[in-house]
Amino acid sequence: MERIHATYWLETGDDPARTAEIIAGEQSSGTFVTLPTETPELKARAGARIERLEILDHSGTSSLPTPQPSARYTRAILELSWPLANLGPCLPTLMATIAGNLFELRAVTGLRLLDLQLPPAFAHAYPGPAFGIAGTRRLSGVKTGPLIGTIIKPSVGLSVQETAEQVRLLVEGGVDFIKDDELQANGPACPFEERVRAVMSVVNDAADRSGRKVMVAFNLTGNLDQMRHRHDLVLAQGGTCVMACLNSVGLVGMHALRTHAQLPIHAHRAGWGYLSRSPQLGFDFAPWQKIWRLAGADHLHVNGLRNKFSESDESVMAAARSVLAPVMGSTPLPAMPVFSSGQTGLQAHDTYAGLGCADLIHTAGGGIFGHPGGVAAGVQALRDAWQAAMAGESLHEAANNSPALKQAMGFWQ
Amino acid sequence: MERIHATYWLETGDDPARTAEIIAGEQSSGTFVTLPTETPELKARAGARIERLEILDHSGTSSLPTPQPSARYTRAILELSWPLANLGPCLPTLMATIAGNLFELRAVTGLRLLDLQLPPAFAHAYPGPAFGIAGTRRLSGVKTGPLIGTIIKPSVGLSVQETAEQVRLLVEGGVDFIKDDELQANGPACPFEERVRAVMSVVNDAADRSGRKVMVAFNLTGNLDQMRHRHDLVLAQGGTCVMACLNSVGLVGMHALRTHAQLPIHAHRAGWGYLSRSPQLGFDFAPWQKIWRLAGADHLHVNGLRNKFSESDESVMAAARSVLAPVMGSTPLPAMPVFSSGQTGLQAHDTYAGLGCADLIHTAGGGIFGHPGGVAAGVQALRDAWQAAMAGESLHEAANNSPALKQAMGFWQ
Helix, strand or coil: CEEEEEEEEEECCCHHHHHHHHHHHHHHCCCCCCCCCCCHHHHHHHHHHHEEEEEEEEECCCCCCCCCCCCCCCEEEEEEEEEEEHHCCHHHHHHHHCCCCHHEECCEEEEEEEEEEECCCCHHHCCCCCHHHHHHHHHCCCCCCCCEEEEEECCCCCHHHHHHHHHHHHHCCCCCCEEECCCCCCCCCHHHHHHHHHHHHHHHHHHHHHCCCEEEECCCCHHHHHHHHHHHHHHHCCCCCEEEEHHCCCHHHHHHHHHHHCEEEEEEEECHHHHHHCCCCCCHHHHHHHHHHCCCEEECCCCCCCCCCCCHHHHHHHHHHHHHHECCCCCCCCEEEECCCCCCCHHHHHHHHCCCCCCEEEECCCHHHCCCCCHHHHHHHHHHHHHHHHHCCHHHHHHCCCHHHHHHHCCCC | CCCCEEEEEEEECCCHHHHHHHHHCCCCCCCCCCCCCCCHHHHHCCCCCCEEEEEEEEEEECCCCCCCCCCCCEEEEEEEEEEECCCCCCCCHHHHHCCCCCHHHHCEEEEEEEEEEEEHHHHHCCCCCCCCCHHHHHHHHCCCCCCCECCCHHHHHHHHHHHHHHCCCHHHCCEEEEEECCCCCCCCCCCHHHHHHHHHHHHHHHHHCCCCCCEEEEECCCHHHHHHHHHHHHCCCCCCCEEHHHHHHHHHHHHHHHHHHHCCEEECCCCCHHHCCCEEEEEEEHHHHHHHHHHHHCCECCCCCCCCCCHHHHHHHHHHHHHHHHCCCEEECCCCCEECCCCHHHHHHHHHHHCCCCCCECCCCCCHHHHCHHHHHHHHHHHHHHHHHHCCCCCCHHHCCHHHHHHHHHHHC
């Protein structure tokens, strides 16, 4: 019978085997008291199963507060499995099952989801990304290497016309990809519809001249009817991408958007910090992003190397690799990782080395706008840095043949 | 101009005023570098404003790990405000604004949302609960006092017929309210449609005899089309409530369900632990539940006093009071708190005293099923405990006039 497998980092002040039983019970057929109706047959059929419990180490203090203190806390890797028959291939109920009430248990003083393995039924029930890497390359006209991109800044506060002017600068500068900030959706100060019309007029004019259309991810985050309406507007205006904030929209909204959409969905993870910043609580990115890829995300944000946030480089690269790894063996559903935050050409080599490919979007703000030669030189410098990385050439070697890169080396830091 | 206000508990190893500026900038018109396009006029118009920064205390260690360590960490209360014009009355974009990238900032070593005050535009843009307390009382026929309820257990593993049999026991025992477990939605082992038909047949038969229909919250959590279809089935079968898992469904899904629904929405908070279990990260319940009430939640889970989880009684009562408090002065949008987890009549007095009213659902499992006199005696005992609480009578006094309560006192503990 098909089963769902989830692996956790667990900390408990109780006997770890007993705590594992409590978690397995709470998340399947058990409860706090023994029920006569939970027969051995029922438990065998519907109970979650402890597949692995591997003790790691111990601590004298608990990571998370508990009303049930102990002299010693044990850390362990816990793998549970559930029969698919409990819930069927339903992502929302999967969330309640693998990430429901278990974090609140008294015996649990730390719990973090590390891995998730789903049976093929989920790939039959959910669409996955409609465009992914190949579709994004086709629509953007970027056949190899990363999409060189940027985020419209200031995030909020620009008028529609000021936004369109900034897009014009970027388009003329040769950028491949532009996105709205997650804070900019449909505020009265810069309404979505007017923004799309003004921006797409710039983008379409340039495409008519150059034959290549810059991909703009318009942040359509809103209620469902609004998102559908906004998607249709972007499509009608010739746009090639929409953006949604996953934690704002939620799984059902994301799936409903995917069902409706005819454009790639650029998935922003704003709020990821509250799901991950405590190392002893919440989610690793790898299992979490699988759920959103099944629901239909084409691009997934993964922060960037040497970023301005608190995330380590190891965590960033693990996240990016997970986006490129198959969701399941039979159904890869590849999506494109999006690197951002304090990015310049200085991160190209390490990013390429860490991923082994350049199927990604690399967004830079200051790294492009700060170039003394202007936006076009900034874009060229970033592109040349990637070209060098992919060719196995050092930045300094490449700078000898690229004046834009040479100049950029002075201010990238 | 209308503004949105959010208040946080903040910890930082940096100067707290500087960290407050970083947060305000990141969540509005600023970014990591100074931009010439972020003019003073733009910042005055679109920037988040620091309304209050009140230093609380200091610590030698950081609550959350940071690559920017310090010898001393300052804890403070930080209140920010945003112009409504940045985002308009949009709940999903509100989430990205008040709970977006800020948790990941390097200078932030602890951040928790404590309070949220929204301008009236949100109450105009969102429906709020369609039934709330009054509608729930009308549909359930419970004019005063709490709805006495229970959760079908084992959570998963019962067949459709076994589920219906358990409902028959409960209905005959005089319960007011029954709910599916959050793990039980539409698994192949107990499909939603068959379960609803079998359960409602029991419920309707009993209602034909007694004139009062037990409210059953069927967990319709699923994709949007499924939820709509399931809602329509419950409605057609004469059901009076549906249940959805908020963190599984998400804001857009919840709002879309509310827009479609003609029944009260029982909102389960499974996963609340990953949003709240670290005291230095995530959300207090009070601001969080406002967002879900605006989107349409009629009933909201708040755990229970002396519960089996890790949450303190103070936190439980603060959560329950917040559900009964107005979302905003002009628009109360009252919802009904749902108490559960290790509940018996022993919690009735303290729960009533803490709330000052009995507009709630009190669910008990073992507290009802464990009664030596059977389910009817268990329900009667819980009801009599509440009657005593509301009449200002002690449990022991009341037990003199209630054999069911007297017997229950022996096993409630």
